[in-house]
Amino acid sequence: MFGYTTVNKPEMKFKEYDLYHSYYCGLCTVLKKKFGLTGEFTLSYDGAFLCSLLCDLYDAQDDISERRCAVHPGVKHVIRTNVVTDYAADMNALMAMFKCQDDWHDDKKLSGKILSGLLNGKTKSIRDKYADKIAVITKAIDDMNEIEKSGKPDPEGMAFLFGKCMSEVYAYKNDEWEKYLRVFGDRLGRVVYLMDAYEDVYSDIKKGRYNPYSDVYERNDFEGLAREMITVHLEEACIAFEKLPLIENVDFLRNILYSGIWIRFNIAAGKRSGSTPASPEKNSKPDVDDASEKKTEKTSDNSSEKTSETSADKTSEITTEETSEIKSDSDLKNEKEEGGQS
DSSP, X not given: OOSOOOOOGGGSOHHXXXXXXXXXXXXXXXXXXXXXXXXXXXXOHHHHHHHHXXXXXXXXXXXXXXXXXXXXXXXXXEEEEOHHHHHHHHHHHHHHHHHHHHHHHHHOOHHHXXXXXXXXXXXXXXXXXXXXXXXXXXXXXXXXXXXXXXXXXXXXXXHHHHHXXXXXXXXXXXXXXXXXXXXXXXXXXHHHHHHHHHHHHHHHHHHTOOOTTTTTTTSTTHHHHHHHHHHXXXXXXXXXXXXXXXXXXXXXXXXXXXXXXXXXXXXXXXXXXXXXXXXXXXXXXXXXXXXXXXXXXXXXTTTTOOOOOOHHHHTSOOOGGGGOSOEEHHHHHHHHHHHHHO
């Protein structure tokens, strides 16, 4: 988890930020409850984004409370937790463990070795539950390590492998939404990897570490090249995102995807050009019929149909043609309310 899926706060309404923050604080609470202070230390924007998206998609019943925390003891914060928060906390802790292991493997950071060891012990109780996911993620990381050993500059190949990791993270259930969640997670993972590589390229080269942009980072058009690669994957992620019938959290989730996610990239680009980066613009949305509309209701009549798709099949491209005939937010909300009354 790299912390790129953050909000662009100046572009948010107060109520949207408060809602987002309640999921963030809820995730923090569950991390501490399940994994102790070590787990709380791994709290990330990526985990909060995952939690907020899945909670909305699956209509999780929230347990809402207020509490003070060590970081902000003077103010009570609203805390929103549910069964999905537990899953997000598990994924947050597991991905943090893999990240710390990578820090030790690549840079011999003592903090990475210590924290990965602590998380390895804390997450033992959930290993069996997520054995299949862990196997896929471990294999992808091993393949990334092999590319790093070869020294071959391969941004798309590395991004593809990290996308496989995030595809597993976002595949919460084996249901009608799994395909879109896998595609979304896969493309978002590619975006995050490429952004992180762009931000770190000079420090990586200086310290003799692997970076997939090592053969192009000195080109005059490097920023444009990196931005174009990232934009392609981000557009596909957004198309998959707009296929999901999200309502309550959709505004701040869009704030993150179309604006907030570019903040760190723009800061890094500004440093390279010697200029102060402007406030992150709201990036144009993918070519869908209407990004404010939603696709079919959650209670799909086709939920009984089964497929034998593999994970690779489920992360195939989603075309803009598939986004036609989607329902408005208000229509979907009425359907959800009617479904709850029946």
